[in-house]
Amino acid sequence: MFIATVHFTQHRECILRRLTADVDTPIPIEIEEIQNGFVTFVLHAGPHADSFQAELEATDHVKHVNRLDEENLLVTKPSCGAYSAIYQNHGTLRRSNTVSGRQREYNILVFRREDLKNILDDLAGFGTVTLGKLEEFRATTESSLTERQREVVTEALERGYYDWPRELTNETLADELGISRATLHEHLRKAERTLLSSALAESHRQTGRGQFERIDIEQE
Incomplete structure:
Protein backbone atom coordinates (compact mmCIF):
# COMPACT_ATOMS: atom_id res chain seq x y z
CA MET A 1 0.00 0.00 0.00
CA PHE A 2 1.34 3.42 -0.97
CA ILE A 3 0.57 7.05 -0.19
CA ALA A 4 1.44 9.35 -3.10
CA THR A 5 1.53 13.13 -3.26
CA VAL A 6 0.57 14.24 -6.75
CA HIS A 7 0.93 17.77 -8.11
CA PHE A 8 -1.49 18.52 -10.92
CA THR A 9 -1.99 21.56 -13.16
CA GLN A 10 -5.59 21.60 -14.38
CA HIS A 11 -5.96 22.59 -18.05
CA ARG A 12 -9.76 22.38 -18.07
CA GLU A 13 -11.99 25.23 -16.99
CA CYS A 14 -13.26 24.71 -13.45
CA ILE A 15 -15.17 26.82 -10.93
CA LEU A 16 -12.54 26.09 -8.28
CA ARG A 17 -9.83 27.35 -10.58
CA ARG A 18 -11.70 30.64 -10.95
CA LEU A 19 -12.46 30.95 -7.24
CA THR A 20 -8.92 30.42 -6.04
CA ALA A 21 -6.93 32.10 -8.82
CA ASP A 22 -6.25 35.25 -6.79
CA VAL A 23 -6.02 33.67 -3.34
CA ASP A 24 -2.54 33.87 -1.80
CA THR A 25 -2.51 30.46 -0.10
CA PRO A 26 -3.81 27.06 -1.30
CA ILE A 27 -7.35 26.21 -0.17
CA PRO A 28 -7.79 22.83 1.56
CA ILE A 29 -10.44 20.43 0.28
CA GLU A 30 -11.63 17.21 1.90
CA ILE A 31 -13.48 14.82 -0.40
CA GLU A 32 -16.59 13.24 1.10
CA GLU A 33 -18.22 11.40 -1.79
CA ILE A 34 -17.97 10.77 -5.53
CA GLN A 35 -21.11 9.43 -7.18
CA ASN A 36 -22.54 9.46 -10.70
CA GLY A 37 -19.99 11.98 -11.95
CA PHE A 38 -20.57 14.38 -9.05
CA VAL A 39 -18.13 15.11 -6.24
CA THR A 40 -19.11 16.31 -2.77
CA PHE A 41 -16.40 18.00 -0.74
CA VAL A 42 -15.78 20.33 2.17
CA LEU A 43 -14.13 23.53 0.99
CA HIS A 44 -12.16 25.14 3.81
CA ALA A 45 -12.69 28.64 2.48
CA GLY A 46 -11.70 30.56 5.62
CA PRO A 47 -12.12 34.34 5.17
CA HIS A 48 -13.26 33.78 1.58
CA ALA A 49 -16.33 31.79 2.58
CA ASP A 50 -18.85 34.54 1.80
CA SER A 51 -17.51 35.35 -1.66
CA PHE A 52 -16.95 31.68 -2.53
CA GLN A 53 -20.49 30.79 -1.47
CA ALA A 54 -22.02 33.58 -3.53
CA GLU A 55 -20.11 32.61 -6.66
CA LEU A 56 -20.79 28.89 -6.24
CA GLU A 57 -24.51 29.52 -5.78
CA ALA A 58 -24.54 31.64 -8.93
CA THR A 59 -22.91 28.89 -11.03
CA ASP A 60 -25.45 26.78 -12.91
CA HIS A 61 -23.58 23.47 -12.84
CA VAL A 62 -22.96 23.56 -9.08
CA LYS A 63 -25.62 21.23 -7.69
CA HIS A 64 -25.53 22.12 -4.00
CA VAL A 65 -23.83 24.56 -1.61
CA ASN A 66 -24.31 24.40 2.15
CA ARG A 67 -22.66 26.67 4.72
CA LEU A 68 -21.32 24.42 7.48
CA ASP A 69 -19.95 27.22 9.65
CA GLU A 70 -18.19 30.56 9.28
CA GLU A 71 -15.27 29.15 7.28
CA ASN A 72 -16.42 25.89 5.63
CA LEU A 73 -18.69 25.06 2.71
CA LEU A 74 -20.13 21.71 1.67
CA VAL A 75 -20.25 21.65 -2.13
CA THR A 76 -21.59 19.19 -4.69
CA LYS A 77 -20.59 19.74 -8.33
CA PRO A 78 -19.68 17.75 -11.43
CA SER A 79 -16.16 16.38 -11.31
CA CYS A 80 -13.74 18.13 -13.66
CA GLY A 81 -12.09 14.76 -14.28
CA ALA A 82 -9.33 14.42 -11.71
CA TYR A 83 -11.38 12.70 -9.01
CA SER A 84 -12.86 10.26 -11.49
CA ALA A 85 -9.37 9.42 -12.79
CA ILE A 86 -8.24 8.64 -9.26
CA TYR A 87 -11.22 6.54 -8.18
CA GLN A 88 -11.63 4.65 -11.46
CA ASN A 89 -8.06 3.43 -11.04
CA HIS A 90 -8.70 2.14 -7.51
CA GLY A 91 -7.16 5.13 -5.74
CA THR A 92 -8.58 6.88 -2.68
CA LEU A 93 -8.00 10.51 -1.77
CA ARG A 94 -6.53 10.78 1.69
CA ARG A 95 -6.07 13.61 4.17
CA SER A 96 -6.49 17.19 3.03
CA ASN A 97 -5.97 18.04 -0.63
CA THR A 98 -5.48 21.60 -1.86
CA VAL A 99 -6.46 23.81 -4.78
CA SER A 100 -4.88 27.09 -5.89
CA GLY A 101 -6.00 28.31 -9.29
CA ARG A 102 -4.81 25.77 -11.84
CA GLN A 103 -2.67 24.00 -9.23
CA ARG A 104 -3.85 20.97 -7.27
CA GLU A 105 -2.16 18.79 -4.71
CA TYR A 106 -3.68 15.37 -4.12
CA ASN A 107 -2.73 12.84 -1.45
CA ILE A 108 -3.71 9.46 -2.86
CA LEU A 109 -3.79 6.00 -1.28
CA VAL A 110 -3.22 3.10 -3.70
CA PHE A 111 -2.52 -0.59 -3.21
CA GLU A 142 -2.58 -2.82 16.21
CA SER A 143 -5.17 -0.51 17.75
CA SER A 144 -8.74 -1.15 18.75
CA LEU A 145 -11.71 0.77 17.48
CA THR A 146 -13.67 2.76 20.01
CA GLU A 147 -17.18 1.50 20.66
CA ARG A 148 -18.67 4.38 18.67
CA GLN A 149 -16.28 3.88 15.74
CA ARG A 150 -17.15 0.19 15.63
CA GLU A 151 -20.87 1.00 15.70
CA VAL A 152 -20.59 3.54 12.88
CA VAL A 153 -18.37 1.50 10.57
CA THR A 154 -20.43 -1.67 11.15
CA GLU A 155 -23.63 0.15 10.26
CA ALA A 156 -21.96 1.65 7.18
CA LEU A 157 -20.73 -1.77 6.03
CA GLU A 158 -24.03 -3.57 6.63
CA ARG A 159 -26.10 -0.86 4.95
CA GLY A 160 -24.02 -0.88 1.75
CA TYR A 161 -22.14 2.37 2.23
CA TYR A 162 -18.94 0.70 0.99
CA ASP A 163 -20.60 -1.04 -1.95
CA TRP A 164 -20.09 0.19 -5.51
CA PRO A 165 -22.31 1.69 -6.61
CA ARG A 166 -23.02 2.98 -3.12
CA GLU A 167 -26.42 1.88 -1.79
CA LEU A 168 -26.98 4.88 0.50
CA THR A 169 -25.59 8.38 0.80
CA ASN A 170 -23.47 9.77 3.60
CA GLU A 171 -26.33 12.14 4.45
CA THR A 172 -28.79 9.26 4.91
CA LEU A 173 -26.34 7.28 7.00
CA ALA A 174 -25.57 10.28 9.20
CA ASP A 175 -29.27 10.99 9.72
CA GLU A 176 -29.99 7.39 10.69
CA LEU A 177 -27.13 7.42 13.18
CA GLY A 178 -28.28 10.77 14.58
CA ILE A 179 -24.99 12.56 13.87
CA SER A 180 -23.75 15.24 11.50
CA ARG A 181 -22.00 14.38 8.24
CA ALA A 182 -18.79 15.89 9.61
CA THR A 183 -18.96 13.61 12.67
CA LEU A 184 -19.79 10.59 10.49
CA HIS A 185 -16.73 11.13 8.33
CA GLU A 186 -14.50 11.72 11.34
CA HIS A 187 -15.55 8.34 12.79
CA LEU A 188 -15.17 6.58 9.43
CA ARG A 189 -11.74 8.05 8.66
CA LYS A 190 -10.37 7.11 12.09
CA ALA A 191 -11.89 3.63 11.92
CA GLU A 192 -10.59 3.03 8.37
CA ARG A 193 -7.07 4.06 9.36
CA THR A 194 -7.16 1.84 12.45
CA LEU A 195 -8.43 -1.16 10.51
CA LEU A 196 -5.91 -0.68 7.70
CA SER A 197 -3.10 -0.33 10.24
CA SER A 198 -4.13 -3.50 12.01
CA ALA A 199 -4.40 -5.47 8.77
CA LEU A 200 -1.00 -4.31 7.59
CA ALA A 201 0.58 -4.97 10.97
CA GLU A 202 -0.63 -8.56 10.77
CA SER A 203 0.62 -8.91 7.21
CA HIS A 204 4.08 -7.53 7.94
CA ARG A 205 4.59 -8.75 11.49
CA GLN A 206 7.16 -11.39 10.54
CA THR A 207 9.28 -8.88 8.63
CA GLY A 208 9.47 -6.29 11.41
CA ARG A 209 8.64 -3.35 9.15
CA GLY A 210 8.21 0.20 10.40
CA GLN A 211 5.38 2.67 9.96
CA PHE A 212 6.44 4.58 6.84
CA GLU A 213 9.26 4.05 4.41
CA ARG A 214 10.10 6.79 1.93
CA ILE A 215 10.50 5.56 -1.64
CA ASP A 216 12.27 7.65 -4.25
CA ILE A 217 11.22 6.90 -7.81
CA GLU A 218 11.42 8.63 -11.14
CA GLN A 219 8.18 9.22 -12.97
CA GLU A 220 8.21 7.71 -16.43
Whole structure:
Protein backbone atom coordinates (compact mmCIF):
# COMPACT_ATOMS: atom_id res chain seq x y z
CA MET A 1 0.00 0.00 0.00
CA PHE A 2 1.34 3.42 -0.97
CA ILE A 3 0.57 7.05 -0.19
CA ALA A 4 1.44 9.35 -3.10
CA THR A 5 1.53 13.13 -3.26
CA VAL A 6 0.57 14.24 -6.75
CA HIS A 7 0.93 17.77 -8.11
CA PHE A 8 -1.49 18.52 -10.92
CA THR A 9 -1.99 21.56 -13.16
CA GLN A 10 -5.59 21.60 -14.38
CA HIS A 11 -5.96 22.59 -18.05
CA ARG A 12 -9.76 22.38 -18.07
CA GLU A 13 -11.99 25.23 -16.99
CA CYS A 14 -13.26 24.71 -13.45
CA ILE A 15 -15.17 26.82 -10.93
CA LEU A 16 -12.54 26.09 -8.28
CA ARG A 17 -9.83 27.35 -10.58
CA ARG A 18 -11.70 30.64 -10.95
CA LEU A 19 -12.46 30.95 -7.24
CA THR A 20 -8.92 30.42 -6.04
CA ALA A 21 -6.93 32.10 -8.82
CA ASP A 22 -6.25 35.25 -6.79
CA VAL A 23 -6.02 33.67 -3.34
CA ASP A 24 -2.54 33.87 -1.80
CA THR A 25 -2.51 30.46 -0.10
CA PRO A 26 -3.81 27.06 -1.30
CA ILE A 27 -7.35 26.21 -0.17
CA PRO A 28 -7.79 22.83 1.56
CA ILE A 29 -10.44 20.43 0.28
CA GLU A 30 -11.63 17.21 1.90
CA ILE A 31 -13.48 14.82 -0.40
CA GLU A 32 -16.59 13.24 1.10
CA GLU A 33 -18.22 11.40 -1.79
CA ILE A 34 -17.97 10.77 -5.53
CA GLN A 35 -21.11 9.43 -7.18
CA ASN A 36 -22.54 9.46 -10.70
CA GLY A 37 -19.99 11.98 -11.95
CA PHE A 38 -20.57 14.38 -9.05
CA VAL A 39 -18.13 15.11 -6.24
CA THR A 40 -19.11 16.31 -2.77
CA PHE A 41 -16.40 18.00 -0.74
CA VAL A 42 -15.78 20.33 2.17
CA LEU A 43 -14.13 23.53 0.99
CA HIS A 44 -12.16 25.14 3.81
CA ALA A 45 -12.69 28.64 2.48
CA GLY A 46 -11.70 30.56 5.62
CA PRO A 47 -12.12 34.34 5.17
CA HIS A 48 -13.26 33.78 1.58
CA ALA A 49 -16.33 31.79 2.58
CA ASP A 50 -18.85 34.54 1.80
CA SER A 51 -17.51 35.35 -1.66
CA PHE A 52 -16.95 31.68 -2.53
CA GLN A 53 -20.49 30.79 -1.47
CA ALA A 54 -22.02 33.58 -3.53
CA GLU A 55 -20.11 32.61 -6.66
CA LEU A 56 -20.79 28.89 -6.24
CA GLU A 57 -24.51 29.52 -5.78
CA ALA A 58 -24.54 31.64 -8.93
CA THR A 59 -22.91 28.89 -11.03
CA ASP A 60 -25.45 26.78 -12.91
CA HIS A 61 -23.58 23.47 -12.84
CA VAL A 62 -22.96 23.56 -9.08
CA LYS A 63 -25.62 21.23 -7.69
CA HIS A 64 -25.53 22.12 -4.00
CA VAL A 65 -23.83 24.56 -1.61
CA ASN A 66 -24.31 24.40 2.15
CA ARG A 67 -22.66 26.67 4.72
CA LEU A 68 -21.32 24.42 7.48
CA ASP A 69 -19.95 27.22 9.65
CA GLU A 70 -18.19 30.56 9.28
CA GLU A 71 -15.27 29.15 7.28
CA ASN A 72 -16.42 25.89 5.63
CA LEU A 73 -18.69 25.06 2.71
CA LEU A 74 -20.13 21.71 1.67
CA VAL A 75 -20.25 21.65 -2.13
CA THR A 76 -21.59 19.19 -4.69
CA LYS A 77 -20.59 19.74 -8.33
CA PRO A 78 -19.68 17.75 -11.43
CA SER A 79 -16.16 16.38 -11.31
CA CYS A 80 -13.74 18.13 -13.66
CA GLY A 81 -12.09 14.76 -14.28
CA ALA A 82 -9.33 14.42 -11.71
CA TYR A 83 -11.38 12.70 -9.01
CA SER A 84 -12.86 10.26 -11.49
CA ALA A 85 -9.37 9.42 -12.79
CA ILE A 86 -8.24 8.64 -9.26
CA TYR A 87 -11.22 6.54 -8.18
CA GLN A 88 -11.63 4.65 -11.46
CA ASN A 89 -8.06 3.43 -11.04
CA HIS A 90 -8.70 2.14 -7.51
CA GLY A 91 -7.16 5.13 -5.74
CA THR A 92 -8.58 6.88 -2.68
CA LEU A 93 -8.00 10.51 -1.77
CA ARG A 94 -6.53 10.78 1.69
CA ARG A 95 -6.07 13.61 4.17
CA SER A 96 -6.49 17.19 3.03
CA ASN A 97 -5.97 18.04 -0.63
CA THR A 98 -5.48 21.60 -1.86
CA VAL A 99 -6.46 23.81 -4.78
CA SER A 100 -4.88 27.09 -5.89
CA GLY A 101 -6.00 28.31 -9.29
CA ARG A 102 -4.81 25.77 -11.84
CA GLN A 103 -2.67 24.00 -9.23
CA ARG A 104 -3.85 20.97 -7.27
CA GLU A 105 -2.16 18.79 -4.71
CA TYR A 106 -3.68 15.37 -4.12
CA ASN A 107 -2.73 12.84 -1.45
CA ILE A 108 -3.71 9.46 -2.86
CA LEU A 109 -3.79 6.00 -1.28
CA VAL A 110 -3.22 3.10 -3.70
CA PHE A 111 -2.52 -0.59 -3.21
CA ARG A 112 -0.43 -1.12 -6.35
CA ARG A 113 2.15 0.90 -8.27
CA GLU A 114 0.30 -0.04 -11.45
CA ASP A 115 -2.82 1.77 -10.20
CA LEU A 116 -0.78 4.88 -9.46
CA LYS A 117 0.77 4.81 -12.93
CA ASN A 118 -2.69 4.57 -14.48
CA ILE A 119 -3.86 7.53 -12.40
CA LEU A 120 -0.90 9.62 -13.55
CA ASP A 121 -1.48 8.61 -17.17
CA ASP A 122 -5.16 9.55 -17.02
CA LEU A 123 -4.45 12.89 -15.33
CA ALA A 124 -1.87 13.68 -18.01
CA GLY A 125 -4.69 13.52 -20.56
CA PHE A 126 -6.08 16.87 -19.41
CA GLY A 127 -3.32 18.49 -17.38
CA THR A 128 0.30 18.43 -16.30
CA VAL A 129 1.05 15.93 -13.54
CA THR A 130 4.12 15.39 -11.35
CA LEU A 131 4.64 12.78 -8.65
CA GLY A 132 5.91 14.66 -5.60
CA LYS A 133 6.70 11.75 -3.31
CA LEU A 134 5.73 8.16 -2.71
CA GLU A 135 5.66 6.49 0.70
CA GLU A 136 4.95 2.90 1.53
CA PHE A 137 2.55 2.59 4.42
CA ARG A 138 3.59 0.01 6.95
CA ALA A 139 1.90 -0.27 10.32
CA THR A 140 3.74 -1.13 13.52
CA THR A 141 1.03 -1.80 16.07
CA GLU A 142 -2.58 -2.82 16.21
CA SER A 143 -5.17 -0.51 17.75
CA SER A 144 -8.74 -1.15 18.75
CA LEU A 145 -11.71 0.77 17.48
CA THR A 146 -13.67 2.76 20.01
CA GLU A 147 -17.18 1.50 20.66
CA ARG A 148 -18.67 4.38 18.67
CA GLN A 149 -16.28 3.88 15.74
CA ARG A 150 -17.15 0.19 15.63
CA GLU A 151 -20.87 1.00 15.70
CA VAL A 152 -20.59 3.54 12.88
CA VAL A 153 -18.37 1.50 10.57
CA THR A 154 -20.43 -1.67 11.15
CA GLU A 155 -23.63 0.15 10.26
CA ALA A 156 -21.96 1.65 7.18
CA LEU A 157 -20.73 -1.77 6.03
CA GLU A 158 -24.03 -3.57 6.63
CA ARG A 159 -26.10 -0.86 4.95
CA GLY A 160 -24.02 -0.88 1.75
CA TYR A 161 -22.14 2.37 2.23
CA TYR A 162 -18.94 0.70 0.99
CA ASP A 163 -20.60 -1.04 -1.95
CA TRP A 164 -20.09 0.19 -5.51
CA PRO A 165 -22.31 1.69 -6.61
CA ARG A 166 -23.02 2.98 -3.12
CA GLU A 167 -26.42 1.88 -1.79
CA LEU A 168 -26.98 4.88 0.50
CA THR A 169 -25.59 8.38 0.80
CA ASN A 170 -23.47 9.77 3.60
CA GLU A 171 -26.33 12.14 4.45
CA THR A 172 -28.79 9.26 4.91
CA LEU A 173 -26.34 7.28 7.00
CA ALA A 174 -25.57 10.28 9.20
CA ASP A 175 -29.27 10.99 9.72
CA GLU A 176 -29.99 7.39 10.69
CA LEU A 177 -27.13 7.42 13.18
CA GLY A 178 -28.28 10.77 14.58
CA ILE A 179 -24.99 12.56 13.87
CA SER A 180 -23.75 15.24 11.50
CA ARG A 181 -22.00 14.38 8.24
CA ALA A 182 -18.79 15.89 9.61
CA THR A 183 -18.96 13.61 12.67
CA LEU A 184 -19.79 10.59 10.49
CA HIS A 185 -16.73 11.13 8.33
CA GLU A 186 -14.50 11.72 11.34
CA HIS A 187 -15.55 8.34 12.79
CA LEU A 188 -15.17 6.58 9.43
CA ARG A 189 -11.74 8.05 8.66
CA LYS A 190 -10.37 7.11 12.09
CA ALA A 191 -11.89 3.63 11.92
CA GLU A 192 -10.59 3.03 8.37
CA ARG A 193 -7.07 4.06 9.36
CA THR A 194 -7.16 1.84 12.45
CA LEU A 195 -8.43 -1.16 10.51
CA LEU A 196 -5.91 -0.68 7.70
CA SER A 197 -3.10 -0.33 10.24
CA SER A 198 -4.13 -3.50 12.01
CA ALA A 199 -4.40 -5.47 8.77
CA LEU A 200 -1.00 -4.31 7.59
CA ALA A 201 0.58 -4.97 10.97
CA GLU A 202 -0.63 -8.56 10.77
CA SER A 203 0.62 -8.91 7.21
CA HIS A 204 4.08 -7.53 7.94
CA ARG A 205 4.59 -8.75 11.49
CA GLN A 206 7.16 -11.39 10.54
CA THR A 207 9.28 -8.88 8.63
CA GLY A 208 9.47 -6.29 11.41
CA ARG A 209 8.64 -3.35 9.15
CA GLY A 210 8.21 0.20 10.40
CA GLN A 211 5.38 2.67 9.96
CA PHE A 212 6.44 4.58 6.84
CA GLU A 213 9.26 4.05 4.41
CA ARG A 214 10.10 6.79 1.93
CA ILE A 215 10.50 5.56 -1.64
CA ASP A 216 12.27 7.65 -4.25
CA ILE A 217 11.22 6.90 -7.81
CA GLU A 218 11.42 8.63 -11.14
CA GLN A 219 8.18 9.22 -12.97
CA GLU A 220 8.21 7.71 -16.43
